[in-house]
Amino acid sequence: MLNIxxxxxxxxxxxxxxxxxxxxPNIMPQSWVDRLPSALRTHMTxxxxxQGGVHLMVQxxxxxxxxxxxxxxxxxxxxxxxxxxxxILSATFQGNSVVVRLREGQNAExxxxxxxxxxxxxGGVFSTSGQFDFEVTRQGDIFTVTATDPxxxxxxxxxxxxxxxxxxxxxxxxxxxxPVIQRQGIDRILVQVPGEKDPERVKGIIGTTAKLExxxxxxxxxxxxxxxxxxxxxxVVMYEEVKEGGRVVQQIPYLVQRRVIVSGxxxxxxxxxxxxxxxxxxxxxxxxxxxxxxxAQVTQENVNRPFAIILDGKVVSAPVIREPILGGSGQxxxxxxxxxxxxxxxxxxxxALPAPLTVVEERTVGASLGADSVAAGxxxxxxxxxxxxxFMFATYGLFGLFANIAVMVNVTMMFGLLSLxxxxxxxxxxxxxxxxxxxAVDSNVLIFERIREEARMGRSxxxxxxxxxxxxxxxxxxxxxxxxxxxxxxxxxxxxxxxGFALTLGLGIITTMFTAITFTRFIVVLWLRWFKPARIPM
Amino acid sequence: MRLLRLVPDDTKFGFLRIRPIAFAISMxxxxxxxxxxxxxxxxxxxxxxxGTLVELQAKQGAANMQQLRARLGTVNVGEVQLQxxxxxxxxxxxxxxxxxGDPGQQAALKRVREVxxxxxxxxxxxxxxxxxSSELVQMSxxxxxxxxxxxxxxxxxxxxxxxxxGAMVATIHDITVIVFFYVVTQSDFDITSIASxxxxxxxxxxxxxxIYDRIREMLRKHKKMPIDELLDEAIxxxxxxxxxxxxxxxxxxxGLFFFGGEVIRGFTASMLVGVLICTYSSLLIAPSILxxxxxxxxxxGAAAPAPAAASxxxxx
Numbered sequence: 001m002l003n004i005x006x007x008x009x010x011x012x013x014x015x016x017x018x019x020x021x022x023x024x025p026n027i028m029p030q031s032w033v034d035r036l037p038s039a040l041r042t043h044m045t046x047x048x049x050x051q052g053g054v055h056l057m058v059q060x061x062x063x064x065x066x067x068x069x070x071x072x073x074x075x076x077x078x079x080x081x082x083x084x085x086x087x088i089l090s091a092t093f094q095g096n097s098v099v100v101r102l103r104e105g106q107n108a109e110x111x112x113x114x115x116x117x118x119x120x121x122x123g124g125v126f127s128t129s130g131q132f133d134f135e136v137t138r139q140g141d142i143f144t145v146t147a148t149d150p151x152x153x154x155x156x157x158x159x160x161x162x163x164x165x166x167x168x169x170x171x172x173x174x175x176x177x178x179p180v181i182q183r184q185g186i187d188r189i190l191v192q193v194p195g196e197k198d199p200e201r202v203k204g205i206i207g208t209t210a211k212l213e214x215x216x217x218x219x220x221x222x223x224x225x226x227x228x229x230x231x232x233x234x235x236v237v238m239y240e241e242v243k244e245g246g247r248v249v250q251q252i253p254y255l256v257q258r259r260v261i262v263s264g265x266x267x268x269x270x271x272x273x274x275x276x277x278x279x280x281x282x283x284x285x286x287x288x289x290x291x292x293x294x295x296a297q298v299t300q301e302n303v304n305r306p307f308a309i310i311l312d313g314k315v316v317s318a319p320v321i322r323e324p325i326l327g328g329s330g331q332x333x334x335x336x337x338x339x340x341x342x343x344x345x346x347x348x349x350x351x352a353l354p355a356p357l358t359v360v361e362e363r364t365v366g367a368s369l370g371a372d373s374v375a376a377g378x379x380x381x382x383x384x385x386x387x388x389x390x391f392m393f394a395t396y397g398l399f400g401l402f403a404n405i406a407v408m409v410n411v412t413m414m415f416g417l418l419s420l421x422x423x424x425x426x427x428x429x430x431x432x433x434x435x436x437x438x439x440a441v442d443s444n445v446l447i448f449e450r451i452r453e454e455a456r457m458g459r460s461x462x463x464x465x466x467x468x469x470x471x472x473x474x475x476x477x478x479x480x481x482x483x484x485x486x487x488x489x490x491x492x493x494x495x496x497x498x499x500g501f502a503l504t505l506g507l508g509i510i511t512t513m514f515t516a517i518t519f520t521r522f523i524v525v526l527w528l529r530w531f532k533p534a535r536i537p538m
Numbered sequence: 539m540r541l542l543r544l545v546p547d548d549t550k551f552g553f554l555r556i557r558p559i560a561f562a563i564s565m566x567x568x569x570x571x572x573x574x575x576x577x578x579x580x581x582x583x584x585x586x587x588x589g590t591l592v593e594l595q596a597k598q599g600a601a602n603m604q605q606l607r608a609r610l611g612t613v614n615v616g617e618v619q620l621q622x623x624x625x626x627x628x629x630x631x632x633x634x635x636x637x638x639g640d641p642g643q644q645a646a647l648k649r650v651r652e653v654x655x656x657x658x659x660x661x662x663x664x665x666x667x668x669x670x671s672s673e674l675v676q677m678s679x680x681x682x683x684x685x686x687x688x689x690x691x692x693x694x695x696x697x698x699x700x701x702x703x704g705a706m707v708a709t710i711h712d713i714t715v716i717v718f719f720y721v722v723t724q725s726d727f728d729i730t731s732i733a734s735x736x737x738x739x740x741x742x743x744x745x746x747x748x749i750y751d752r753i754r755e756m757l758r759k760h761k762k763m764p765i766d767e768l769l770d771e772a773i774x775x776x777x778x779x780x781x782x783x784x785x786x787x788x789x790x791x792x793g794l795f796f797f798g799g800e801v802i803r804g805f806t807a808s809m810l811v812g813v814l815i816c817t818y819s820s821l822l823i824a825p826s827i828l829x830x831x832x833x834x835x836x837x838x839g840a841a842a843p844a845p846a847a848a849s850x851x852x853x854x
Contacts, residue, residue: 359667361665366659369595380797380799385790387786387792388789391789431806434793435741442787445779445783446748478751479744482693489685494733
């Protein structure tokens, strides 16, 4: 029926009005937007392709996670057996396992009981999955402790979660607005920093593991001897790199103990500072209470011996302990510039990455290109719209005008919805808007052609319009649902720009269904009521 | 005021009569696509084969291609493609994947930035590593297949199996022609192309569905009309809509093509071709293929109210 009841009319107008309100902040000056209540401050974000910025896809080094897992497993095994007073001959890596051989005459049964305490159920003690992180097998005096695949997967997944946290803290300190840091798939993280021009800077900040360790320098032999022959089992040679103009000019070896006294996890603060005493840049840090205690104890026992400050496997400096450090705070010195000390402090504050990250995809868009694209996109959209508006008016006259109003309402509604969900508008997204306009026009064309047909068959004005709308509706439904299916799948599978395109198209189809079915009809009914036309002018 | 009429009210084009020609043309194009695909191959962009793309803008005046080529020759990244991009000062630099996995790509990009830094502003860089590109290919193909399948299932429920199959054939036909377009023009086939391809799939289905809808409606109404006559009338009665809709979309896309900037030109170019192809296939391929799938009049629409029609069917 062509009567539109009052509540329906109200609903149509209210919906249109609300979505327009939602879209409005996009074109308001910022000072107006600030005065709005926060619920109404809805807006779209411009995609990186439109405002410039850095897009990085980084991958957690799963192999490093696995290696680290095995290293710490070996340390655990050694500690457990030492505590049980079982001596071992060797503990070697083999694939995803650590193979432990006991010395002759050791209590293998005791070792067996102790080692079997290592595996923990995955997903916590109350988990019912029946899966464990490790598996222990025994052949006489030889034990094999294997890291299981589900255990490793969980470890990698946790490393990704932790990395996201660390990256977020680091990026936040850069002070950029609205960075995107998201998990992608199993082992990847998407990092988008809008407005940032220098990908190298972002990469530098993300790409540093920032694993800080304090270890004692092993003085049982000279480092040259260790390099020439064999280092003690519990020590390792590490290097300090001396850089000049960004290039490594010298590598100084140190023999340091494997045992870590305190690690960066126990830091609570780090700040860059300039030491007037030594006239160089330093980083001041503070430990939490347990770290402070450990540090105090070790420095008390080792006065006048050097300890090494190690960052990502490289020695930063190896000062001699002059006096016990009891207050839980200290400083790192070591050939810093103002910038490098500030960077180190930032990284230490944000915490260490659980594993190194590699950049697998990088896209950057300069701000000028972004601005050009916005200008081009807007111009194209306006010109395209003018074409469509003129064409529709030329073809359908007054009804074309109705259609144009409906399509404009449609586009506004679409922007309103996009603002509501806080969507990111990208260039393909603009293409999606244009395609929606095409679809919206098509809906009106379908209706108008039906009306023409009905009118040609000699129906009255009202009957022709009514039947036209009814008959077109099924077609519009089928056509839009098929499009919507394609858009939904695109949205689900796509990433980045493709996803943006799918989102605009999908939302556009929804608003098109609404405007085509209700809004055009609403205008046509008003026209019928007010003008009571004797014939349809098209 | 006289209104614009692109198509007269009462057309009686014999679309079905020329279907052998249409099918022959489509067959030739399909074969040509396969041949071209095998001989020339698709010009795959870095999204799918990995590699690096850098857009440069000369800080002053026009880009000096020769000098740029010479400089890039010194950084050892293998074969470098240079392409003017929308203006004399803009250059697109492309080179393939570098040895050394993902870190290798990063190191190479750094070297490239260093040699061009003095005279060029880097407007855009895209580095797609070996691990990502293969996944993108996989996901895109899966996406395409899934979307076609989803639509197929929907049409199966809403229509009859002949329509679902017909729409699928028409869609695959349209995809083939677009691939043909990419093979012939050797333009970059990348993730945006996939987006345009999927858009065309949607658009093509939209058109096919509109005409199929009319065919179904007429099948319910005219139980005795010969099938080819019925199809012709269905196409003709929706012809005005087909033309007007495609015209408007085409016009909107033209706006994007000429004024939308270089970045989306490739996308809109394939969309423009797509719209033409969709028009063709929804008029000439999609309806007439129904005949080959054995669609007949009189057997459709189980809920047909007229008992007379049912008895005719029994007698026939």
